Amino acid sequence: MTTATTGRTTPIGVVGTAHTRVEGREKVTGAARYAGEIPFADLAHGWLVLSTVARGRITAVDTEPVLAMPGVRAVLHHGNAPRVETQYMGMMGPPDPTSTVFQTDRVPHLGWPVALVVAETSEQAREAAESLVVHYEVEPHDTGFAGDRPEAHTVDGIMPGVTEKGDLAAELAASAHVVDAEYTTPEEHHSMMEPHAATARWDGGRLELIDSNQGTTWVQNELAQMFSLDPGAVRVRSEHIGGGFGSKGLRAHQVAAVMAATTLQRPVRVVMTRRQMFSLTGYRSPTSQRVRLGADADGRLRALEHRSVSQTSTVHTFVEPSAGVPRIMYDAAAHHTANLVVPLDVPTPTFMRAPGEAPGSFALESALDELAEKTGLDPIELRVRNEPDRGPVSGLPFSTRNLVGCFREGARRFGWADRDPRPGVRRDGRWLLGTGVAGASFHSGAGPSTALATAEPDGTFTVRIAAADIGTGARTALTLIAADALEVPVDRVRVRIGDSDFGPAMLAGGSMGTRSWAWAINAAGRELRERLALGTGIPPEGITVRSDTTAALGTLAQKERHSFGAQFAEVAVDPATGEVRVRRMLGIFAAGRIVNPLTARNQLVGGMIWGISMALHEEAVRDRATGGLYGADLAGYHVATHADVPHVEADWIEDDDPDDPVGIKGVGEVGIVGAAAAIANAVRHATGVRHRHLPIRPDRVLGAQDAGAPDA
Structure with a gap:
């Protein structure tokens, strides 16, 4: 059965079933050639x-x-x-x-x-x-980033620099509980x-x-x-x-x-x-974020302010839009957000997995945890009480919003009900144990794309699209989508990607790649199937149809479309050494229809592991004397490795997007969102110390203990 608006077909085929990567053998045997390996004469x-x-x-x-x-x-x-x-x-x-x-x-x-x-x-x-x-001819340089620099300013670009609704001062004054804190994240590299x-x-x-x-x-x-x-x-x-x-x-x-x-x-x-x-090649800018929350006695938000400052170069402006997170997640009578930027003598930052949402969720979801402590509410219950029914800034309805379902299912599987909310009371030998939770969201959009579908004389089908598989398994997902659109077995479909000669297509980014390409492939496959149904036969050159989704994407602007998730973490902290170990993580997501559970889970787990890196390890530090980085290599820049990664589990709940021809939203970015906050909130629960500055290094853990500070 197919709808007239999106051409969506009732799922009856291989989409939604687990398949190993179609190019997996080539990659593990070395047959897959990468850009620096392809031979050329006279090179x-x-x-x-x-x-x-x-x-x-x-x-x-x-x-x-x-x-x-x-x-x-x-x-x-x-x-x-x-x-x-x-x-x-x-x-x-x-x-x-x-x-x-x-x-x-x-x-x-x-x-x-x-x-x-x-x-x-x-x-x-x-x-x-x-x-x-x-x-x-050398001139004095300035690489000193700070959130209070007077030249910080807003820039209209990817999203509005400032959004304002309601009287912030009045709502804060009328609030029974207030959180006012600064959170920082460091420079990070891909x-x-x-x-x-x-x-x-x-x-x-x-x-x-x-x-x-x-x-x-x-x-x-x-x-x-x-x-x-x-x-x-x-x-x-x-x-x-x-x-x-x-x-x-x-x-x-x-x-x-x-x-x-x-x-x-x-x-x-x-x-x-x-x-x-x-x-x-770009990096994620450091951020300094001030979050102010005001809530009534029942924990319902009256005021929400999120102000984020990031850095850019003096020759090109890129804004890390961290203050965009509350524009989707939570509402309040007074709702103010601002993204500001400081130009410095540094390279230009760029998009990095979940740009804005990754650092922004650390600040906002940490502040929500602080508010839960002040109100005496369970952190999940606080979030449920502040669940909006429409976009807090846009006012648009959500296509689907199953965030509460993610929290409920995650709490059940994580054993959240057995949690003692008191900090610093659970121990395992020398280790202090704690658990934390955070919410996650990431925009789900689509870009115009074209696809070519060819019926070959031998009964097979070739689909060509200028997609990019950057390790996500997109080539495999698109093969499943093409097989269902053509109503043929997977082994009769060959998908070719990565060539601009195949026609314009969306890039791989913003969790929009697979969704955009799937829309085009679904349209081309359906049209080719209808052509073949006429029974005119297939000539030696085959029969080819071309799709273009440009006109069809207009329906997406009518609603807020996001993937959502709930992140849970358990940590162990050694108070003698300051070492923090993540023992287990669980992420439950509402990310549309899952095309290939095998590669989708890989993406979500990969994002969560990056969240461990973000919370505990990653930090590029600039030498103000030279303007360069200390340890600009993978020996000096630390990321989570095998010994740092415990049992990490990702799963999802039902969440098809009704306006998408395949029901896709996107999984590439949402896995990292909220992960660092869940870990930081767990460290607070374990030790009684709130860490507002990432990464949570051993020296910061020890320093906070030595100072007897409840916040670090």
Whole structure:
């Protein structure tokens, strides 16, 4: 049965059943080739040279000694690189000048790309790049982030900078219970397994880029505008990607590779080192967030204020929208939120898994836990009492909102009813034990996408879409969706992705990828099935139909659409060493129809593990003297590893979106949201000390104990 509005088919096939990854064998045997591994004849190698000063101007580049080194073919810099267009509007707004490389002598931060050395081998390129001498006129720099900096300001962009409803001062004054606290989160980095890599070449007057990115359409359009080309003259391929988490868009290495390929008229590959990635591929900005909550005697919110300050570079503005979280989660008579930003001499931040929601949920859900203590209410009951029936800011109805169901099911499975609310009373030998909970949400949208579905003469089907599988299992999920749309077994369907020649499609980001692509594939599959029903036969070239979902997406604007979740954590804290160990976590989510339970659970659990990292480990620290990071590598930047990860369980409740053709919402981001808050709330329950600043390091645990402070 199919509805007229969305073309939604009653689920009767393979969607919703567990399937291993269709490319799994290729990946584990090494047959899957990544961007830095694909062979090319006559391939040259480029190596980026980054600035060693945090602010200033390039006065000279000593190229002659480097050009005389073995194998070196070119040194590109601001004095000789091809000129590119820097004033245009891309899919994500105007370009970050960090990616429009070698266009100016200005240096706005340490690690700014100042040159590219191209040589016959990667080893020759690296040796020459490390020998290149660049002279600078150095200027004083400022990298000191703080929430009280007077130049912090709002920027209208991804979401409104400020929202205001009601009289905040009056409602706070009339409240029986008030929480007023500042929470901070540090700079964090994506740290995916595969580094950024790209190979550029010209083929018959057409530019081809073999890349690792989250959207071939995105990169194609950016390069076309930057190099003044017709989009059809640019082909971007990105078949296998070893993680992205928001960082793999248009970056300096792709543009530098294109410049070098244009200059030398041969293929050029540029691969970033891990240290270079810490300067050039974005990061999650540190935040300073003030949350004020006012509630009546029964725990119902009268006032809610969430003010978040993040940092950006001096050359491009990116706002970490942490104060957007309460605009969906909780309502109050006075409801004020603001996202502000401070420009500093630092690299530009970017999207990172659950941008805004991850740090914002730490602050808001910690504050809710503090309010629960003040009111004497169970933390879950407090949240249930403040469950809104419409969007607190938008006023729109929710497509579905099963957050309370997540809390109820999670509480049952976690054993929440047996919890003693008193802090610091449970022990296991030397360990203090505690449990915590937090809510989660993430926007569920969709972007316009096209798909091609072909019936082959041999009875199989090929589906082509410019999707990106960044490790999420998207290729497998789309195969299941295509099989159901075509009403054929999975083994008769082959899905090809990662090629801009397949037509425009949504990028992999914002938990919108699979939903957007599924909509297009579902439409193409249904139309092809109807064509085949006419019984005209299949010619040797097959029968192909093309879908375009642009017009169909209008229905999504009429409601608030979000995935929701409830995060539960149990921790053990050693008061003698300050060590915090997460013993178990449970996440229950309402995230639409689950296409492939195997890979969806993988995504949710992965997000929760990242929450352990966020709560206890991850922290990039800047040296104010140099403007750079201490330990800009995976030895100095700590993430949760096997020994840090206990039993982590993720599950979901029924939550189909009735307006989506497949019922999808999205699981990529919501798994991390609220996880750090649940852990921090559990540490409070274990020790009696509230930690408002992440990560909760052993020294902070010990310092708070030594000071006898209830808050740290």
